[in-house]
Amino acid sequence: MIKAEFSSKRMTWQEPSGRYRYKYTDSLGKRKILYSWRLTEADKMPEGKRADLSLREKKEKFSPYRCKGLQEVTLQCLNLWNDIFP
Template sequence: MKSKKDTKGRNLKLGEDQLKSGRYRYRYTDCTGKRIAIYSWRLVKTDKNPSEKRKSALSLREMIKNIEKDKDDGILTYEAQTITVYQLIRRYLKSKVTLANSTLQNYIHLTEKNIRPHNLGQMKVSNVKKSDIKNFFHICILNGILLYPQYSYIRIFFSLPFKWL
């Protein structure tokens, strides 16, 4: 079987191809069965970016290496870049089958009332910094939105999905 080559005559690996625009694409299926494509103007680290194009932070092969590492570690790279904090907390609450129904309903109410409407709830998980969460708590406590018992419940939400809290 004849292997794919790019316009510079280099062999492309399985899943890699070059588009007519000159951009490189890598397509793969994540562990949930979802088909994902990533793009870069550079195939390898040493390639130069087309002058009129925005500089790609990583070459395609570097991106692939990161994806493979994340796959080995059980990290859903694409999902982490697209899921919001609110969605993550809701997913976490759905996984807590050992909680009493009243406790779970209380957690859901706190999430809907305090986290969902706030900017933090709409942020992508991959963009959240520790300072964003601290700022959220600070604003909520100063404005009287959260009382201390509610603060401790919501802090639990953040401490488990975000281990660095």
């Protein structure tokens, strides 16, 4: 059975091999793909496959909308700029 979740510019589906794929476009317009053998943390890892995060865990970790670190660096640069050029 093939499972699929679709929304604008983001798609999750299960390949015939059983591996899950999440496809999205990042903030720079580049196409990105995440893969995993498990959809959720509760799913079992297929026999003979290397342990890895579930696809939903990867989506959370690598979400294109997680910009907290980038915002902090930008603010630090602006503060430094203001200190140098008051």
